[in-house]
Amino acid sequence: MDATESLPSLETARKLGLLPDEFDRIAQILGRRPNFTELSIFSVMWSEHCSYKNSIVWLKTLPRDSDRMLAKAGDENAGLVDIGDGLACSFKIESHNHPSALEPYQGAATGVGGINRDIFTMGARPIAQLNSLRFGSLDLAKTKRLLRGVVKGIGDYGNAFGIPTVGGELYFDECYNTNPLVNAFSAGIVEVGKVAKATSYGVGNPVFIVGSATGKDGIHGATFASEDISAASTDKLPAVQVGDPFMEKLLLEATLEIIATGYVIGIQDMGAAGIICSTSEMSAKGEHGMIIDLDKVPTRQLNMAPFEILLSESQERMLVVIEKGKEDVIQGIFDKWDLNCAQIGEVTDTQRLHFYRYGELVADVPAYDLVLGGGAPQYHREYREPAYIKEFAKFDPSDVDDLEKDELKKVAQHLLTHPNICSRKWVYQQYDSTVGTANRSTNAPSDAAVVRVKGSDKSIVITVDCNSRYVNANPRQGAMIAVAEAARNIVCSGGEPIAVTNNLNFGNPYVPEVYWQFVEAVQGMGEACRRFSTPVTGGNVSFYNQSSDDGPVFPTPTIGMLGLMEHPSHRMTLDFKNEDDLIYLVGPSTDDIASSEYLYSYKGIKASPAPNFDFETEWRIQESIKTMIRNGWIKSAHDISDGGLFVTLAESAMAGDKGFQIETDDRYRTDAFLFGESQSRVVISISPDQQQHVEGYLDDTILPFAFLGKVTAGGFVVDDIAVLTLAEAKDSYDNALGKIMS
Structure with missing residues (x-):
C-alpha cells in the first residue's frame, strides 16, 4: 500500500456511518490507521444492515433448533429445513425498504432478485414467492406512485424470472407515508445431499466471480439502509441497484449446474456490500483467507476505484470457490450460459483478505473482524417503554357506543x-401465480399458499403475517399474535407449521422507545415460536424506518412461516x-x-x-x-x-x-x-x-x-x-x- 496516501480522518469515518469508538477499534484491529478503501470496507461490514450490531444480542435469544433444521440460523444464505423423503426446503424473507422508498420499481425488483439468489445459491430451485407490503395513506399521490412502482417491479421481475408469486399481504397506514416496507419471501426445494454451503477453504482453490459485470450501482447500499430516510436521501439514488431478471434466470440455471458437478467448495450471493461481504463471510466461516485481484473483476465502467468495485451491489452476481484443477469445468458451464466467469483470486491460509488493484495492495483486512458473529461490534442499547403504551391500556370499550x-x-x-x-x-x-404449475391455491383459495413439491405427494404451505397495529399497541403480545396467526393460517389450509423466517422492521435503534419495541417484539416472537416448535431459521433486521416528518413506522416483525402438507387429501x-x-x-x-x-x-x-x-x-x-x-x-x-x-x-x-x-x-x-x-x-x-x-x-x-x-x-x-x-x-x-x- 502507498505509504504516502492521505489517511482518512474521524470526520470521514463519521460520514461513512462509523462511530468514534468504532474508528478507534478499526485502528486497533489493523495495528495502524486504515486507508480509505479499508475504512469503506469496515463501514459497510459494520453497518447495521450487515453486522446486526444493534440487534444480534436479542436475535440470539430466539429458538433456532429442531430435528428438522439442517442449517443453523444465519450460517448459510437461507434457512434449510428437512421436509422428509430426502428433500429439504430452503426459505427466507428480506427487506428492500429504503431503495423502494426512493426508486420503487428497481427497489422492489432487486429485492425479489436478491431473495431468490439466496435460495438457489444453496442448490435449491425456487418454487414460490410471497411479499409483505406496507404503504402510507392512499389519499396521497405519493403512496399511489410507490404502490404502482413496487407492484410492477415485483411483477416484472418475478414473472420474467419464472417463479410464481403465490400470496402475500398488503397494508396501509399513515405511519408508512415516508417509509414503505417491501419484504420479499422465497422458498425452494433441494435434495438433502446436494446442498451448497457459503464457505471457503482449501489453500490454492480458485475464487471466481460469476454473472453480471460490476458497476457503480448500489455502492454503500448497506450503509444507506442503515440510516433514517430524509430529504437528502434522494441524493443517494446510486445506492439503489438495477436488476435484470433474464440474467438472473441464466444465473439460476448455471449455478444449479455447477453445484451439481460436486466441485463447488462454497458459493454466496453478492447482495448487500457486494464483493467485500461475500469474500469476508465465506473466508471467516471457513477460517481461511483470500488474495483478490480487482483488475480481473469484469466491470461496466472504466477506472472504477477499489472501494467502488468492492462495495458495488450490482445485481445477479455470485462468488464461487471451487476445487483447484476444475477451472475449465466452471468456465465451460458459464460460457454455455453466456455469463461472465472470471477467476479473481485464490484461497489462502492467512485468514486475511488481500485486495490488489493495478498491482498494488489496496487493502489488507482480517476476515473474522469484519463479520457478524466474528469481530463486528455488538451493542446493548438503552431502551424504555414509550408513554403511549400506558395510554393505550386505559381504553375501555364501554366508553364506545355499540x-x-x-x-x-x-x-x-x-x-x-x-x-x-x-x-x-x-x-x-x-x-404470474401459475408459472411452474405447482401452485395449488390459484383456483382454491385458502388462508395460506399451498405449493406442490413435484415428484412427491407433499406440498409446502407458506404465509407471511403481521398486524403491525397490534404490535404497536403491545409489541410483545402483537408479535406473539403474528406468529400465532401465521400458524393458524397454515393449519386452516391443512398444513403443519414447522419453521419461521422473520423480517423485523423498526425505527431508529438509538431511540430508546423504538429499541424497547424491538426487544419486546423479539421476546414475544421467541416465546410463541418455542410454544409452536417453529424455530427461527434466519431472516432480516431492517432498522431506521423512520423520518423526521412521520417518526418511526409501526413496529413490524413480519413472520414468514413454512408449513408442510404430507398429502393432498389434507388440503x-x-x-x-x-x-x-x-x-x-x-x-x-x-x-x-x-x-x-x-x-x-x-x-x-x-x-x-x-x-x-x-x-x-x-x-x-x-x-x-x-x-x-x-x-x-x-x-x-x-x-x-x-x-x-x-x-x-x-x-x-x-x-x-x-x-x-x-x-x-x-x-x-x-x-x-x-x-x-x-x-x-x-x-x-x-x-x-x-x-x-x-x-x-x-x-x-x-x-x-x-x-x-x-x-x-x-x-x-x-x-x-x-x-x-x-x-x-x-x-x-x-x-x-x-x-x-x-
Whole structure:
C-alpha cells in the first residue's frame, strides 16, 4: 500500500456511518490507521444492515433448533429445513425498504432478485414467492406512485424470472407515508445431499466471480439502509441497484449446474456490500483467507476505484470457490450460459483478505473482524417503554357506543372496501401465480399458499403475517399474535407449521422507545415460536424506518412461516361449498374491539391495546382444526383476523359464490361479535350429517364454539337483517382497490 496516501480522518469515518469508538477499534484491529478503501470496507461490514450490531444480542435469544433444521440460523444464505423423503426446503424473507422508498420499481425488483439468489445459491430451485407490503395513506399521490412502482417491479421481475408469486399481504397506514416496507419471501426445494454451503477453504482453490459485470450501482447500499430516510436521501439514488431478471434466470440455471458437478467448495450471493461481504463471510466461516485481484473483476465502467468495485451491489452476481484443477469445468458451464466467469483470486491460509488493484495492495483486512458473529461490534442499547403504551391500556370499550342494527350495512360496506381488507385483485392480477404449475391455491383459495413439491405427494404451505397495529399497541403480545396467526393460517389450509423466517422492521435503534419495541417484539416472537416448535431459521433486521416528518413506522416483525402438507387429501380451503351447510365459530366470543379495523378506521379511535390473546386457547383451537381436517369432518376453514367475524364470513361466502344467514349472541356487544378481532377463532362449515359428530368432538375437547347459522344461495343476513346481497358485496370487495388506484 502507498505509504504516502492521505489517511482518512474521524470526520470521514463519521460520514461513512462509523462511530468514534468504532474508528478507534478499526485502528486497533489493523495495528495502524486504515486507508480509505479499508475504512469503506469496515463501514459497510459494520453497518447495521450487515453486522446486526444493534440487534444480534436479542436475535440470539430466539429458538433456532429442531430435528428438522439442517442449517443453523444465519450460517448459510437461507434457512434449510428437512421436509422428509430426502428433500429439504430452503426459505427466507428480506427487506428492500429504503431503495423502494426512493426508486420503487428497481427497489422492489432487486429485492425479489436478491431473495431468490439466496435460495438457489444453496442448490435449491425456487418454487414460490410471497411479499409483505406496507404503504402510507392512499389519499396521497405519493403512496399511489410507490404502490404502482413496487407492484410492477415485483411483477416484472418475478414473472420474467419464472417463479410464481403465490400470496402475500398488503397494508396501509399513515405511519408508512415516508417509509414503505417491501419484504420479499422465497422458498425452494433441494435434495438433502446436494446442498451448497457459503464457505471457503482449501489453500490454492480458485475464487471466481460469476454473472453480471460490476458497476457503480448500489455502492454503500448497506450503509444507506442503515440510516433514517430524509430529504437528502434522494441524493443517494446510486445506492439503489438495477436488476435484470433474464440474467438472473441464466444465473439460476448455471449455478444449479455447477453445484451439481460436486466441485463447488462454497458459493454466496453478492447482495448487500457486494464483493467485500461475500469474500469476508465465506473466508471467516471457513477460517481461511483470500488474495483478490480487482483488475480481473469484469466491470461496466472504466477506472472504477477499489472501494467502488468492492462495495458495488450490482445485481445477479455470485462468488464461487471451487476445487483447484476444475477451472475449465466452471468456465465451460458459464460460457454455455453466456455469463461472465472470471477467476479473481485464490484461497489462502492467512485468514486475511488481500485486495490488489493495478498491482498494488489496496487493502489488507482480517476476515473474522469484519463479520457478524466474528469481530463486528455488538451493542446493548438503552431502551424504555414509550408513554403511549400506558395510554393505550386505559381504553375501555364501554366508553364506545355499540352500533345499532341499522348501521350494519354501513359498517359492512366500510370494511369490505377498506384498503386493508378489500380484495388485492388489482395487485395479484399483475403477478404470474401459475408459472411452474405447482401452485395449488390459484383456483382454491385458502388462508395460506399451498405449493406442490413435484415428484412427491407433499406440498409446502407458506404465509407471511403481521398486524403491525397490534404490535404497536403491545409489541410483545402483537408479535406473539403474528406468529400465532401465521400458524393458524397454515393449519386452516391443512398444513403443519414447522419453521419461521422473520423480517423485523423498526425505527431508529438509538431511540430508546423504538429499541424497547424491538426487544419486546423479539421476546414475544421467541416465546410463541418455542410454544409452536417453529424455530427461527434466519431472516432480516431492517432498522431506521423512520423520518423526521412521520417518526418511526409501526413496529413490524413480519413472520414468514413454512408449513408442510404430507398429502393432498389434507388440503382445506376457505370457500363455502353447499347451500344449507352449517356454519360454526370455533373459539371464544368476547366483548373485545381493541385495535380492530372497525375501531381504528370506522370509529376513528387509534389508542387501544392489542386484542385478546391466550396462547393455551390458541394451541388447542389449532389442534382441533387440524384433527377435524385430517378426519374429513369439515368443508371449509377460515381464520378470523382483520375485520372480524363478518369479514371472515363474507370472504368465505364470496369465494364460494354463496351467502350466509347467522344469528348474533346477545350476551356480547354487536360490534364486538361481528367486527372485533379477538384472536384464536376460526369459522368452519360442515355438512348437516356431521353436526352431531363435530359438536360431540368439540364438547369433548372443552373448547368454546358456537353454531352461527347456515350457508345460503346468496345474500348476507344477520339477525334476519339483509345486510348485503352477494352481488353488492363482491362489487364492493373486488373493485375497491382498483377504483382507488384508477
